[in-house]
Amino acid sequence: MKELTCDAKKSRSPLLPERHPTPDFFVCDFLDASPKGDMASMEHPVFSLSTKPDLRVRRYEHKHAWIEIKPSADGLATIHDRDILIFCISQLMAARNEGRRLSQTVRFKGFDLLTATNRMTNGRGYDLLRSALERLAGTRISTNILTGEQEITRGFGLIDAYEIVRETREGRMQDIEVKLSDWVFNAIEAGEVLTLHRDYFRLRRPIERRLYELARKHCGRKSEWRISLDLLRKKCGSGSTTKEFKRLISRVVDDDQRTNHLPDYRIRFDDHPDQPRDIIIFENRGTIPAITDSETTRPLPPLQGDTYHEARLAAPGWDVYEIEREWRTWLSLTEAEPPRNIDAAFIGFCRKWNAKRKFN
Structure with missing residues (x-):
């Protein structure tokens, strides 16, 4: 076996090679x-x-x-x-x-x-x-x-x-x-x-799981969220007729009023006498603290002046100050960590905003 020179010995790592690298999972x-x-x-x-x-x-x-x-x-x-x-x-x-x-x-x-x-x-x-x-x-x-x-x-x-x-x-x-x-x-x-909520896994009916997901996404920390029966049926992906879907929702509403079994949110029909019974209301039970006006913006530093110019290029034709308000509200609702570079994050949000609305 060929011997290593003195210089090679000095440069050689004192550690053995990693023969079994950490798996990529x-x-x-x-x-x-x-x-x-x-x-x-x-x-x-x-x-x-x-x-x-x-x-x-x-x-x-x-x-x-x-x-x-x-x-x-x-x-x-x-x-x-x-x-x-x-x-x-x-x-x-x-x-x-x-x-x-x-x-x-x-x-x-x-x-x-x-x-x-x-x-x-x-x-x-x-x-x-x-x-x-x-x-x-x-x-x-x-x-x-x-x-x-x-x-x-x-x-x-x-x-x-x-x-x-x-x-x-x-x-x-x-x-x-x-x-x-x-x-x-x-x-x-x-x-x-x-x-x-951990009780999500205890919900027996598939429709109840889907209703909770939608409430968690749309009601979130707000005090309530209203949606029409037809749009709710569409968002649930239900193949039932409107009449059958209303019967399914009525059963969930009745059970929730009796047992309060849905996590985080209660569900009911809007029973206003002047309105048809086709509006569903989800109400925050308080287990997820309702958002207050003071929380609609996170305490992030203001954006730099040049950022607004780049934002207008990323979302041409849109009010960038309105987009900023929506962005800060979104940050208050999401569980993501605050961005390290708020200016780059806002410009990225503007691009996403513009991309979503160009299909309208």
């Missing part, structure tokens, strides 16, 4: 992480509310936004399948808040996911988990909805892939890897997520 270890959902799929009807295989191709349009969802042979991903995404998003956001490096591939233990999402941990629980992974990977989406200021217009899955790394002798999934889609991962990196 994130290991879930925040077992008490708060449940979190991405805003884009809370806003739009991505998941099926059906408890039977849903094989419909669905397309929804609202103002400038459109989304098309295509099922696999196993059917569309259901709102209960969404639990897997909520678990992964929650873990990554907890790591992000600690300043840890994130990866689009997430590894977790099946038992940890089942317990965190209030699911059965018997054999059937693992079978349902396997089926949910199949539907998430098979459901394909095309949309122009922005996540993390990026417009994804190609087809993609809710998850790109999954792998069962290790199983027990009984065939139960022990270690699972899930690669999140760009759409979901962009939302995580941009902080476009909202915290969900």
Whole structure:
């Protein structure tokens, strides 16, 4: 063996080479992480509310936004399948808040996911988990909805892939890897997520889960949010007739008035005698503190003068001061950390504002 020269010995690192580099995935270890959902799929009807295989191709349009969802042979991903995404998003956001490096591939233990999402941990629980992974990977989406200021217009899955790394002798999934889609991962990196109440996983009916998501997204910290029955049906992605949907909502309203079982928000019809009974009102229960006028803007420093000029170029024809007000209000409602460079962040917001409205 050729001996090293004295100079080579001096320059050689005292450490052995790293023979087994850290795998390019994130290991879930925040077992008490708060449940979190991405805003884009809370806003739009991505998941099926059906408890039977849903094989419909669905397309929804609202103002400038459109989304098309295509099922696999196993059917569309259901709102209960969404639990897997909520678990992964929650873990990554907890790591992000600690300043840890994130990866689009997430590894977790099946038992940890089942317990965190209030699911059965018997054999059937693992079978349902396997089926949910199949539907998430098979459901394909095309949309122009922005996540993390990026417009994804190609087809993609809710998850790109999954792998069962290790199983027990009984065939139960022990270690699972899930690669999140760009759409979901962009939302995580941009902080476009909202915290969900843990009782979300206890809601039995799919329609109740969807109603809570919409209330969390639209009512948020406001005292109340009103929406017409027809628009609510559209946002829920319900395939029911208007009459049947009203019956479903009436049942939820009656149960909530009797038991107060919906987390964070109560739901009721607007019973004004001069109005038809087709307006739904969501009211903040106070578990999420209502936003006050003094909180509608974060205590951020003012923007530089040149920033307004660049903002006008990014959003030509729009009132940049009105956009700034909307931006500061959005910052007060989102759970993202305040931007380090507020001027660059505001200009990026203006570009997103302009991109969204050019479709109108």
